[in-house]
Amino acid sequence: MPDLLIELFSEEIPARMQAQACADLKKRVTDGLVEAGLTYASAAAFSTPRRLALSVEDLTAESRAVREERKGPKVGAPDKAVEGFARGAGVEVSALEVRDDKKGQVYFAVIERPGRTAEEIVAEVLEATIRNFPWPKSMRWGAGSLRWVRPLHSILCLLTDEEGARTVPLEVDGIAAGRETRGHRFMAPDAFSVNSFEDYEAKLKRAKVMLRAEERADMIWNEATNQAFALGLEVVEDRGLLAEVAGLVEWPVVLLGRIDNQFLDLPPEVLQTSMKEHQKFFSVRNPKTGRIERFVTVANIETADDGATILGGNQKVLSARLADAKFFWDNDLRVAREGMGPWLESLSEVTFHNKLGSQRDRIERIAALARELAPVTGADAIEAEEAARLAKADLSSEMVYEFPELQGLMGRYYAAEAGKSDAVAAAAQEHYQPLGPSDAVPTSPVSVTVALADKLDTLTGFWAIDEKPTGSKDPFALRRAALGVIRLVLENDLKLSLNEYFHSSFWWLLNEGRGNWFEEEPKVTELTSGDVEKQVFSVRAESLLTFFHDRLKVYLRDQGIRHDVIDACIAMPGNDDLALLVRRAKALQATLETDDGENLIQGFKRANNILTQAEEKDGVEYSFGADRKFAEEGAEVALFDALDAAQAEIDPAMAEQDFGTAMTAMAELRGPIDRFFTDVQVNAESTVVRRNRLNLLSRIRTICLSVADLTRLDG
Known part of the structure; x- marks a missing residue:
């Protein structure tokens, strides 16, 4: 072979x-x-x-020789049909065979393809x-x-x-x-x-060609790190750059160069970004100071002077590039030390979205929302508002104009140079986070506050103008923004009502004259002049909350939480409090993973089915009135006792949002409910006893539904 x-x-x-x-x-x-x-x-x-x-x-x-038989039209079919069949099979009409079939004689084509x-x-x-x-x-x-x-x-x-x-x-x-x-x-x-x-x-x-890209990458990394180590330095890891450089050379020759002293005080991120984007250089850091002091370049040729000429040329080009970066840095520092006012003013001329105003308009909304969110996140309201006003100022800086990927990070430097607190400076960088599922989530209260306000303003703004994601299209990254809010809330264990902040954001947008609020809304009926905004806001908030729930399902599914468990918890009051919703879902999932919990669900569904059928048949609702004195069977009395005991535990636990305790108490009903259905006939001959037993089933339904909507569980 x-x-x-x-x-x-x-x-x-x-x-x-x-x-x-x-x-x-x-x-x-x-x-x-x-x-x-x-x-x-x-x-x-x-x-x-x-x-x-x-x-x-x-x-x-x-290849093997192939013989295929293909069935065609009936004998006597129109000539064109027979000719078309023969042409499709690649044979002459005269080569077709006539064979008997269940419904008469038909044509068959025998196609033989020799091996090649x-x-x-x-x-x-x-x-x-x-x-x-x-x-x-x-x-x-x-x-x-x-x-x-x-x-x-x-x-x-x-x-x-x-x-x-x-x-x-x-x-x-x-x-x-x-x-x-x-x-x-x-x-x-x-x-x-x-x-x-x-x-x-x-x-x-x-012939000086390494065929395998991974071999070239390994050689580059090993040689670079060895040369840096010999000087007590370390190469800043960048796997993307390593893969790119390995694709630029067939015979890598690693050269270690020096950065001119006049540029060493530039922020290390500026040096790293400039060298990577313009020169494809690796940064070499001094681990003692954190400064970027040298660089690694990879040539594609061995030279008689061991790369000295190549290195000299690269250092000249790099110095010219870094001179530009230093010019931007020095200019930006002057503006930052004066309070960044000119940058904020210039953001009035930068359009965020033609229906949502400028970046400055957006900053004002974010600042107002940050002040509202501060009590929930534990941040100082004045500090949070200040951080929100300054967080995007660096978008007008010369450095960020040259290197957009440094937005936020440069804001942190500039806020510190302006004399702002560490929390305000950190928020300038961290309020963009998390940028994806693997990105870190801020934990500082001020950063969390501004990050939440930023993402909530984005989402409510685009909901106000009816620019929602459709299918795979999400041009404004709204799914990412919603997931960011979810992670900020859950990983910082924040208790907040999303609907409350949706409405606040909608009010500010309405007052600015933004959004298509009064176009036809199918769920808004019989509006009065005083209720118009409130009802329209409720429709938009409901739609946005559903979007959050869909994102939450994806997030929790990756953590092993069943979709029907999430649905059962979303159906409960307070479902705009994500932390509360998730605690309920995790407690329910844990309960369902026990034998008592799983069997209780079957008992609950049996009780609910019997009760629902009886209510439909009788035309009444059996929702109260179960009385112990009408109990005739021991299992019936035991169920009364068990329900009383469970309710005594569940009610205070639910008041404290202690879902684990509540659901454990609910699961303990499994045994009494099983014995009741084994020993007791619900549809007794006595009307009074039957009604009492149906009302007892109603107590089961009420107690179980108080922790989650168990009717939404599968199976």
Whole structure:
């Protein structure tokens, strides 16, 4: 069984495209081979800046012959139908066979496809892959019609078995497949031939090309950290940059450079960002001071002077870049030390959304909401309001204009330079968090307050203008904002009513003249002039709270909480208090994971079903009046006692929001309820006894539904 080796050799492939191109090459070729009837043992794809390569091991030498029988129209069918069937089957009409069928005679086509050699199939599949390769961007060159990410120079395509290596006959747009490739552009530019994948990889390495991206990355990281360690320094880890740099070089040469002393007082994040974005340099930090003092660059060539010329040139370019950064920093510091007023004023000219006003308008809303939220989060209201007013001031700074990814972080530096408290400065950076499911959640009360206000204003604002996420579309990241609120509330154990703050935000938006409040709302009926805003707000708040509940279900599902458990708790009063809702859900889930809890649910459902059927039949509601004196059976009396005891525990526990105690007490009803249904006939002949027993079932329903809506549980 032969092994297949493919290489597509071109001008430099952008580093960001290489990993996906490897995956696409592997999938398209192997899928095509399998569809054509070939099998293989394993496949692996590789990339360097100038080549994509694929190795397929133990490929079958040829596909099997195939014989297929296809049933067609009845004999006597219109000629066009018969001709169409024959054409679709790829046979002549005269070759069709007539066979007896249950409903008469029909035509059958016998299709025989002989096996094909691997060479023939590989050539066909590879040509289709090259011509239809899904590059994000591609180009044409010269007079040809082929499109590739960069001009394609050569195709290597070999099948190797015990008899040796043979080239697969293939030509694409004038490029004939062969068995030759080239090494490093400068250090080993001559062509050489290969016989197998092992021979290919070994000869490439001798020609100064490391084929495997992970090997290049490991080499870069190990050499960089070793050089830094020798000077008592450490390389700042950046896996994304490491992967990108590994895609820029075929033969990495790691060089350690020095940053000019005049730039060492810049914030380390500024140095790191500038070097990464503009130069693709790694930052090297002094662990004793936390300052970025050196950099690592990766060259693609070995030089006689051990990279001194390359390093010198890089240091000159870096100094020019950092001079710009220092200019921005010095200018920004002057504004910050004067209170950041000009930045705040300029935000009046920055539109947040054409229907929601400027960034300055938004800041005013966030500040007002932060002041309201402060008592809940434990923050000082004045400090929280000040933090909210300053948190986005750095959006107008020169540094953030140059490096938008530093927003928030630079705000922290500037707030500290303005003499603000540590809490206010921290809020400038932390109020954006959490940015995703793995991002940290702020814990400082002021930061939590501003983060909540920021996200709640975003959500209520877009709900006010009816710009909600639809399907997979969420252009304003509202799902992320809702998840951020959920995590801020739960991970800081905050007790707050979301509806209260929805209404506050809606009022401010209405007073600013923002939002389409009085368009037709299907749930708002019989409005009076004094109730219009209140009722419309309630409709919007209900919609937004449902959105939060949907996000909460996703969040809790990842923590193992059943969806029906969440639904059972959402149906209870106070469902806009997320911390309360989650404590209830976790307590119910824990109860259901016990035998008593699971069996109690079955007992409750049995009681509820009997009671519901009786109420429908009798046209009355059995909701009160169960009296112990009408109890005739021991199990009946025992259930009265158990319900009394459970209620005595459940009522105070629910008042204290101690759901664990309440649900444990509820679960203890399992035994008395089981015995009641075993020993007692609910539909007794005596009307008085029957009514009393139905009212007793009503007590079961009432007590159980006081902790959660158990009717929403599955099973």
